[in-house]
Amino acid sequence: MTANAIEAHGLVKIFGRQRAVDGVDLTVPAGSIFGILGPNGAGKTTTLRMLLGILDPDEGTRTLLGTDHPLDVARRVGYLPEERGLYPSMKAYDAIAFMGALRGLPLAEGRRRGRAMLEEHGLGKAADKEVRTLSKGMAQTVQLLGTLVHDPELIVLDEPFSGLDALNQAKLERMIRAQAARGVTVIFSTHVIAHAERLCERIAIIAGGKVPFAGSVSQARDRLRPQVRLETRALDGPWRAALPADAVPEGHFWHFTLPETGVEPLLRALIEGEAGILSLSIERPGLHDAFVAIAGADAARQLEEDQQQESADA
Template sequence: MYAIEAQGLVKQFDGFRAVDGVNLKVPLGSIFGVLGPNGAGKTTMLRTLLGIIDPDEGVRTLLGSDRPITQSRNVGYLPEERGLYQSMRAVDTIAFMGALRGLSLKEGKEKGRALLEEAGLGYAADRQIRQLSKGMAQTVQLMGTIVHDPKLIVLDEPFSGLDALNQAKLEKMIRAQAAKGVTVIFSTHVIAHAERLCERIAIIAKGKISFDGLVSEARDRLRPQVHLETETLDGVWRKALPADTRAEGHWWHFTLPESGVEPLLTALVEGKAGIKSLSIERPGLHDAFVAIAGESVAAEMDEPVAGETL
């Protein structure tokens, strides 16, 4: 049922616990986000889960094996540190990366050209990496990560440095892989990326995971907010407003009561409050992140740049 499982995972460097007692389960076929600020331990955790480095404590399994490195041909890994041979052609780069996972160079080139064509980059197949834009080069590296049809794809900060257009292209590729049943794990320090793409997330800070579950479960930790506009400002209906109500002119903002909105509506109507507008706003992942990880950790997170599509 799980692509990755970890229990009590610890990794230390000179006495510093970069990964500190991590418990984690990543369901097969899911898009799973590892969300946390820079320096939270995301990269070290991913490398430990993949078997690139061994843990000091704890156990982990990857695709059912307790020796993750033996599953490398079933894994596509895009590290945070990008590195391509600048004089190599785009299609040869994809084929070369596939060959490192057991794919023949001939098949790698055929599949590489097909991937480039599908992404609208067929014209760039025979260009050298140095002739490509940063976004195009990163797309080529991602194609090299998936060309051998892995069962599990792990992307470490894949959106870093990309503009909104290339981010959208990358998101499309991630969703296409998930639609084929591939498990996709990616780390990010931008909450909006996780909210758009992920079914499940793990929130990590200072090497510890404070939440692991569905995005909806994280959001459900906070109650929805009600925004009410009335024609009148006073009346017996005011007694029905919750204690945390914040007034702004004819607007009233408060947390949705446990009893729901129906008793409140009854009191407003019977009290002739004159309802002009009423909306119920479910908390977003950013609000849930603050509630789970704390404001100090949330302050370290980077939000999308101006003009980025949310």
């Protein structure tokens, strides 16, 4: 495998008068867990489909596993689309085998692996059950196992957590980490910041078809300075002049952005001024704060609305 599993430069996709994807650049290192984070309608699915060769870009270039003809390496890829779909009359292990056969895995081997994978994930008793009789979470697990059964080098998951309860979400997270531990590249789209923050080494934030940020989660969080929470015994004194201009009082507590000079000069001034430090904590901004700063309040609000709607539909 090449150093980068995916490279894309200036991807554009136009539907009618709408630029659904507008100049997207992406680099996904091989063996990494990469998240595309953004609200519904931001262009996540269209971007993934262009990377996979399901859609051709109107502008720009992309390479997948070292080739600019993605369909040529389709058998080395596992793809879970946003629109879930299994043949309802198929037995669970047959559904897994069928999906593997579409990627070149012999059907008999797919059936053997399908049974073994179901057993491994605590669904051995469901192997011979028809898909129509499975719960939503079980059916989604079957489809995910079908995505993995042929041992792909690259796994692409479009909104894989959508519709899953907390238990099945945790199970999926473990499966993603297990694949990455084997050296498999995993790229997934999501509108849930927590999943991206917990799982991803690198992310791309997408809003309105554009990618205003692509890099490590740490780099995204570093766009904002850490926040300080200070508790003092004294309410007033000469030490207050050392506090930053954005310091907000709340009784004996103060909240402010960590100065660029660091905390040491501030501590010295507080001690010398006899502020009486009772507690001091420094909190690094989370990915949610970084998302708001990078993509804007409207995109962040849309993310929250998407999650609320998904919870209501569950």
